[in-house]
Amino acid sequence: MTSGILSGRGKFITLEGGDGSGKSTQSRLLQAFLKEKGADCLLTREPGGAPGADEIRELILTGEPERWDAVGETLLFYAARRNHLRLTIEPALAAGRFVISDRFADSTMAYQGYGNQLGVAAVQKIHDFAIGDFAPDLTFILDLPAEEGLRRTEGRLHNEDRFEKMDLSFHERLREGFLSIARENPARCFVLDASRPVGDIQAEMREQLDQRLFR
Ligand SMILES: Nc1ncnc2c1ncn2[C@@H]1O[C@H](COP(=O)(O)OP(=O)(O)OP(=O)(O)O)[C@@H](O)[C@H]1O
Ligand SMILES: [Mg+2]
Numbered sequence: 371m372t373s374g375i376l377s378g379r380g381k382f383i384t385l386e387g388g389d390g391s392g393k394s395t396q397s398r399l400l401q402a403f404l405k406e407k408g409a410d411c412l413l414t415r416e417p418g419g420a421p422g423a424d425e426i427r428e429l430i431l432t433g434e435p436e437r438w439d440a441v442g443e444t445l446l447f448y449a450a451r452r453n454h455l456r457l458t459i460e461p462a463l464a465a466g467r468f469v470i471s472d473r474f475a476d477s478t479m480a481y482q483g484y485g486n487q488l489g490v491a492a493v494q495k496i497h498d499f500a501i502g503d504f505a506p507d508l509t510f511i512l513d514l515p516a517e518e519g520l521r522r523t524e525g526r527l528h529n530e531d532r533f534e535k536m537d538l539s540f541h542e543r544l545r546e547g548f549l550s551i552a553r554e555n556p557a558r559c560f561v562l563d564a565s566r567p568v569g570d571i572q573a574e575m576r577e578q579l580d581q582r583l584f585r
Contacts, residue, residue: 380462380463380464380466381469382463382469383400383468383470383471384470384473384474384506384509384510385509385510386476386477386548387512387514387519387564388514388544388545389520389534389541390518390522391514392564392571393472393512395568396510397413398413399568400575400576401470403579404579409467409468410466410467411468411469412458412467412469413470414454414458414459414472416472416473417447418454420458423451423454426450427450429446430446431532431533432529432531434532434535435533440486440488441488444488451474451501452500455501459471474506475505476548476551480544480548481547483547484544484547507582507583509559510562511549513563513564514545514564516541517538520534520538560575562575
């Protein structure tokens with residue numbers, strides 16, 4: 371059943387949501403599911419996913435919150451995203467592979483557009499200039515109360531915590547941002563209640579994937 375897809379261009383699937391909403395956990399399980407189905411699947415993440423983009427990741431995610439303002443930060447994200455798209459995502463899709471990205475453009479809209487209050491129009495302008503009309507085939511949005519996500523990431527040993535240091539109201543705005551994006555893009559986005567057990571969330575994602583991409 372997968373041969374129809376694999377003989378052509380691959381499919382691009384993104385996972386989005388706030389900090390600690392389960393994106394990395396669910397991405398890995400989804401990649402395993404696609405492999406079981408015999409599909410070739412690349413798992414990647416943002417910011418990063420290509421050597422240049424990984425260097426930019428370090429600039430964006432480490433240090434103090436005020437290190438970058440919203441405009442500078444958005445430009446850095448899009449410099450990284452363009453690099454990721456050109457060197458990793460596009461070649462894989464052209465080779466007929468599935469690509470799963472742990473975060474993509476909706477995160478910039480939610481964090482910088484809504485969280486940092488740069489606004490939808492400004493982020494959209496940069497998006498259009500940097501990557502045009504390229505968009506995922508399917509986006510899963512993991513929805514979770516901001517406090518719960520932050521609780522899950524507490525005590526984690528890493529220094530990529532610039533956004534985790536933002537206040538709770540920032541995290542609440544970005545949750546609302548993701549939900550607005552889903553309302554505006556109903557054909558592409560599927561919202562999941564991420565407060566449930568890992569296996570329940572994954573089962574719903576697999577069902578959606580079967581319905582949307584394998585039929
Ligand atoms: N459904 C769940 N219920 C309870 N705990 C979960 C669930 N999903 C993931 N976790 C746990 O919460 C933590 C964060 O999960 P994960 O790293 O997958 O989230 P993330 O969205 O990738 O976070 P970040 O935005 O920080 O990268 C991990 O310790 C993970 O084991
Ligand atoms: Mg993660």
